[in-house]
Amino acid sequence: MYLADEAWPDLESYFESESLALVPLGSTEQHGPHLPEGTDHIIAESFARAAAEETGYLCTPTVNIGVSSHHRQFHGTMWADAPAFRDYVESVTRNLASHGIDRVVYVNAHGGNVEHLREVGRRLRDDGTMYAIEWMWDESITERIEELFETPGPHGGPKETALIQHLAPELVHEDRIADARDGGLAEFDESTGRVHGARTFYDAIDTTDNGVFGDQTDASADAGAELFTAALDHLCRLCDWLDDQRFDDLLPKGHV
Template identity: 25%
Template sequence: MIFQNENSFEVKEKILNSKVAILPIGAVEAHGPHLPLGTDNYLAERLSERVAEKTGAFVLPTLPYGQVWSLKNFPGSINISNESLISFIVDIGVSLYEQGFRVFAMINGHLGNAVAMKEAARKLYSQYPNYKILYLFYPGVKKATDEVRETVSSHTSYFHACEIETSYMLYLAEEYVDMSKAISDVPNIPMSADITPTPWEEFTSSAVLGDATLATKEKGEKIIEVAIENMIKLIEGAKDGLNKA
């Protein structure tokens, strides 16, 4: 159910019946020559729609800006601070609770948002201990990713505009991908990047962290379907927890 398409006269009963709100959270940032600036928004939106179909949840309008400090100097990137993102999420979460929602699931398309999402969830939990808050970022996909990956990851945590993320886009939002412009750029990311602020232009000029030319729709499907299945299980588990409380 698309929340912004509802009307005020009918939505209250639907909220009380569903109790679950999904907030897609993305970012606007460089994703190489073959993917759009809004890649993370498209991924978060498409994932949220798929999960909502199976859980009876409402999908909120996408929060389209994220914390992209590492890529803020690349053309097209728009960065907001963790502090701003935390405040925005908390305000949304409070409004949802007051409207009658009891499960608030954030589906994230951008790794850089993770710190703010976790902190916002803690603040909301402190205020409303019976509020089930989930921050979801492709949960439980490591095995599926390892099975389809043809190249070694550039980093233990990051994947960006590479074989993996491009495969996600080919599966979920193929119309925004131009594979004729896909490149292979495997940067040497220094160990120091994990322990001190490091703008990505220090180790990449393309914002591509791997071989995007190896991306396929089939690879994306295998990983994404695992992520969707796990997100559905986690949301359903949160709903069951409400019933037992």
């Protein structure tokens, strides 16, 4: 069920019988010369709506702009400052609590949002409002990604390229994929951008000229379909697990 498509009287039965909602979140930021700036929110919404359709849980509208100031040098990138993002997400999540939702899955597709969603989840849990947990699609299938791609890339790489080739192929500039690899940072490891153990970079452009990492030429729509199916299965199972938990068991433990 997609909340924004429903009339309010038709949502009453859901809130009477269910207490879980999926909230998709992404970003609007550069993803190299070959992918749309909406890559992350397209992916997040696709997962959330597919999971809602498969499980019957409620999916909310998508938060399309995230914490992305580290991509600000590239045309069109939009971002929210971290405190404003946290406060906004917390506010809209508390809206759901007013209707009886007491557990939320943040279906997230942007790495820059992760720590802030964890912080919001902690706030909501600590005051007993609800249990909100962050889910990142690629973290649920890390082994499969490593099997498919030699250099998956943390941003704009073959894993995201493959998903958009599957979900929105008309938005992929196929003729620029080799340029994405050649103008970005195809090869990297844990030492990239570090000096004597210190992380020296703040922005994407500090380490990659065109904003992306990895070898995008490894991507394909078939690989994207495989990734989507595998990660969606994890998301649906996470929702079912969370729905089965006693709410009191999800709250903070008492002081020892």
